[in-house]
Amino acid sequence: MIRAEKCRLIYNEGTCALETFDLEINRGENVLIVGPSGSGKTSLLKLVMGMAYPTEGKFAVLGQNISKDQSKAIRKLRTQIGPIFQDFRLLSGRSVLDNVVLGMRFLSFSQSEMKVSATEAIERVGLGHKIHHDIDRLSWGECQRVAIARAISRKPKLIVADEPTGNLDEENAINVLKLLTSLSDSETTVLITTHATHLVKHVNATKVLTMNNGIERCVAMHEEL
Amino acid sequence: MKNFKNTLYYISEVKTILKINGLSTLLSLASLVLIFFVTLLTLTGWWLSHEVIQGIKSEAEVSVYFKKDLNSYALDALKESIEKIEGVNLVTFVTQDEAYEAMASILGEEAKVLNHFNENPFEAYFEIGITLEHRQSVLEAINSLQNVASIRDNREILDTLERISRFIMIIALVLSIAVGVTTFIITSHIIREGVNAHRDQINTLQLLGAPNRFIRMPFLMEGTLISVMSGVFSVMLYFLFIMAMRPMVSGVFPFWPLINMHAITQTIGAVVIFSSMILGGVASVFGLNQISEM
Ligand SMILES: Nc1ncnc2c1ncn2[C@@H]1O[C@H](COP(=O)(O)OP(=O)(O)O)[C@@H](O)[C@H]1O
Ligand SMILES: [Mg+2]
Numbered sequence: 001m002i003r004a005e006k007c008r009l010i011y012n013e014g015t016c017a018l019e020t021f022d023l024e025i026n027r028g029e030n031v032l033i034v035g036p037s038g039s040g041k042t043s044l045l046k047l048v049m050g051m052a053y054p055t056e057g058k059f060a061v062l063g064q065n066i067s068k069d070q071s072k073a074i075r076k077l078r079t080q081i082g083p084i085f086q087d088f089r090l091l092s093g094r095s096v097l098d099n100v101v102l103g104m105r106f107l108s109f110s111q112s113e114m115k116v117s118a119t120e121a122i123e124r125v126g127l128g129h130k131i132h133h134d135i136d137r138l139s140w141g142e143c144q145r146v147a148i149a150r151a152i153s154r155k156p157k158l159i160v161a162d163e164p165t166g167n168l169d170e171e172n173a174i175n176v177l178k179l180l181t182s183l184s185d186s187e188t189t190v191l192i193t194t195h196a197t198h199l200v201k202h203v204n205a206t207k208v209l210t211m212n213n214g215i216e217r218c219v220a221m222h223e224e225l
Numbered sequence: 226m227k228n229f230k231n232t233l234y235y236i237s238e239v240k241t242i243l244k245i246n247g248l249s250t251l252l253s254l255a256s257l258v259l260i261f262f263v264t265l266l267t268l269t270g271w272w273l274s275h276e277v278i279q280g281i282k283s284e285a286e287v288s289v290y291f292k293k294d295l296n297s298y299a300l301d302a303l304k305e306s307i308e309k310i311e312g313v314n315l316v317t318f319v320t321q322d323e324a325y326e327a328m329a330s331i332l333g334e335e336a337k338v339l340n341h342f343n344e345n346p347f348e349a350y351f352e353i354g355i356t357l358e359h360r361q362s363v364l365e366a367i368n369s370l371q372n373v374a375s376i377r378d379n380r381e382i383l384d385t386l387e388r389i390s391r392f393i394m395i396i397a398l399v400l401s402i403a404v405g406v407t408t409f410i411i412t413s414h415i416i417r418e419g420v421n422a423h424r425d426q427i428n429t430l431q432l433l434g435a436p437n438r439f440i441r442m443p444f445l446m447e448g449t450l451i452s453v454m455s456g457v458f459s460v461m462l463y464f465l466f467i468m469a470m471r472p473m474v475s476g477v478f479p480f481w482p483l484i485n486m487h488a489i490t491q492t493i494g495a496v497v498i499f500s501s502m503i504l505g506g507v508a509s510v511f512g513l514n515q516i517s518e519m
Contacts, residue, residue: 049432071518078434089429093241102234102430106439111230154433 001027001158001189002048006057009043017043019214020057025191025207027157030184032200032221033193035211041193042086044211045160048191049083050074062157079107082151084161084180088143090135096122096146097131103150121153122146125179141172148176152183159183160191165199177203231439238443239450242419249418253411254455261459261497262466264397264404268493269467271397274390276484281386287364287378288319289351295372303372307351310366312359317352321345408452408501409508416448416512427516440516445509452505453498460494 002025009018017040025031033041046052047059050066059066064077090099100118109117122131125145135143144164151159161180165173173196181204184190192205200208210216243250291303300318308316319327324347329336339346355363360378367373420427430440467490 051432075431075434075436078432081434083432085432089425089432091426091429103433105231105234106430106435114230 001025001029002061002191004047004054004057004059007047007054007059008056009040009047009052010055011052016213018047021215023209023215023218025189027189028184028186029206030181030190030204031192031207031209032203032205033191033209033211034197034200035195035209035216037195039211040214041195041211042162044209044215045162045191045193048158048160049081050077079154080157082154082156082159084144084147084151084159084164086162086166088147090143090146090150092136094135095132096127096135096138096149099135099146100150100153103154107154117153117155118149121149124152125149140166141168144176148179157187158189158191162193163195164192165194165196170199173199174202181205231442235443235446239447242423242443242447245422246415246418250415250451253415254451254458257408257411257452257455258458258462260404260407261455261501262462264400265459265463265493265497266466267393267397267400268497269463269489271390271393272489272493273484274386274393276489278383278386278390280484281379281383287353287355287367287376289353289367289373290348290375290377291351292372292374299372303370304351306370307353307367310363312356312363314354314356319350319352321347321349324349405500405504408455408504409511412448412452412505412508413512415451416444416509417515419444419447420513420516431518437516441510441513444513445506448509448512449502449505452501452508456498456501460498463494464490 002023004021004023006020006022007018008016008020010016033044035041043052047054047066048061050061050064050071053059053066053068061077062080064070064073066074091102094102097118100122101114104114104117119128119131122128125148127142127145127149130138130142135146138146144166148161148164151161159180164176164180168176173194177192177194177199180190180192184206194200205221207218208221209218289307291300295303304316304318307313322345325339325345328347329339353363353367364376364378367376427440467486471486
């Protein structure tokens with residue numbers, strides 16, 4: 001699913017965001033990526049999304065190499081990923097349903113399949129009653145759930161969520177983490193980053209990646225606890 | 226079905242994009258309509274001048290003046306030799322008096338200037354109708370005849386008209402190119418503005434894996450639509466203009482009824498609309514090229 005070999009990420013102006021690391025994440029895993037701000041969590045997800053390329057070594061997602069000369073194939077790879085961005089990247093001036101459907105229009109769904117899958121996803125995140133509401137009239141938490149609905153409606157092989165706990169209070173943060181981890185199954189892998197280290201024990205993940213200027217350690221969930 | 230499932234979405238996107246820069250789009254459209262309109266008129270001017278020349282050419286006539294003091298035998302002989310030349314259709318003898326009358330009728334009111342002459346200033350001549358393709362050889366053959374004093378044909382007028390026509394053609398060409406370039410610049414600029422206003426949306430779609438064709442389609446449609454609308458509006462304006470002008474111009478040339486104005490305006494209109502569509506499409510693709518990879 002995700003495989004990195006002697007991978008290293010240095011940004012253009014010289015910041016080393018990820019020190020050399022190896023990594024293997026398998027299908028159906030549920031991985032928590034934890035670490036303080038600036039430790040490289042988002043950078044790791046950028047590699048996964050093909051928004052950044054490894055400076056050294058190899059990084060592959062679903063068998064697709066992440067490198068500059070692969071931009072066309074990477075665009076294709078992204079159709080199998082359900083991203084939940086830190087700032088959600090929803091389109092303002094449009095309804096909840098429009099936002100979710102827009103993420104599916106260029107995939108192989110028919111018109112009616114799109115409608116069904118979008119509605120199911122919106123109901124799953126508990127926004128069924130606001131399906132036709134304008135995005136601009138929703139709260140931060142509601143927008144986050146729209147972003148989650150957009151990700152899962154696409155029926156992706158990989159779901160990535162960047163800092164979904166954001167500035168939520170503890171109860172809501174745990175709820176959203178539980179919702180996200182519940183999305184993994186034998187076909188679907190889930191990656192979640194968070195700086196809220198103390199919440200890890202409330203969540204049921206298969207692996208925990210601890211970050212500090214790169215991946216410090218990667219252990220199975222039961223070892224972490 | 227799959228290929229059409231996004232048609233409505235594309236259309237609603239086009240509406241959204243158009244609304245963002247509504248006023249500037251409207252102004253661009255208006256200026257495009259105007260320059261298209263001027264081009265339409267110039268193209269029409271060129272075509273008409275061409276038709277007028279054809280009209281004049283088709284009734285090519287040559288006046289042949291002969292040496293003074295020829296007796297009637299010599300005149301008949303001369304007439305006969307002219308008639309034998311290949312390409313000569315009809316030879317008519319025009320007497321001094323007829324020549325006078327002809328000029329008087331051309332001058333109309335101004336004919337009184339002719340009263341200043343004590344005697345008829347005009348000479349008798351042969352009026353010869355010739356077929357166009359033989360013009361050169363006929364003129365040479367007549368020239369070589371013994372008793373011919375001089376030949377006057379309408380070549381000079383034709384030459385002048387042809388020079389004017391070429392001039393209009395050059396203006397029409399230059400204008401067409403200028404219009405093409407302007408349309409290109411304006412359309413791709415509109416597209417660029419639209420792309421800039423939608424940068425976030427475009428980036429998001431790229432991150433969700435949307436193919437370029439999906440991302441670009443609404444912009445391509447927008448650019449083509451604006452350009453085609455300019456073409457169509459200017460052609461409508463042009464048709465109205467031509468209809469209003471027709472009563473004023475008809476009758477200027479004797480062969481005017483022979484000119485098929487419908488064919489001219491419709492052909493030019495169709496060409497302009499078609500070109501505006503192609504231009505709009507190409508310009509949009511050009512404007513879209515600045516979308517960077519995310
Ligand atoms: N686009 C970028 N250009 C240069 N440096 C960056 C960029 N993005 C992040 N960094 C740097 O890389 C390091 C890791 O950042 P990031 O991956 O965002 O960490 P986190 O998500 O864990 O807070 C930080 O030092 C940050 O300043
Ligand atoms: Mg981050």
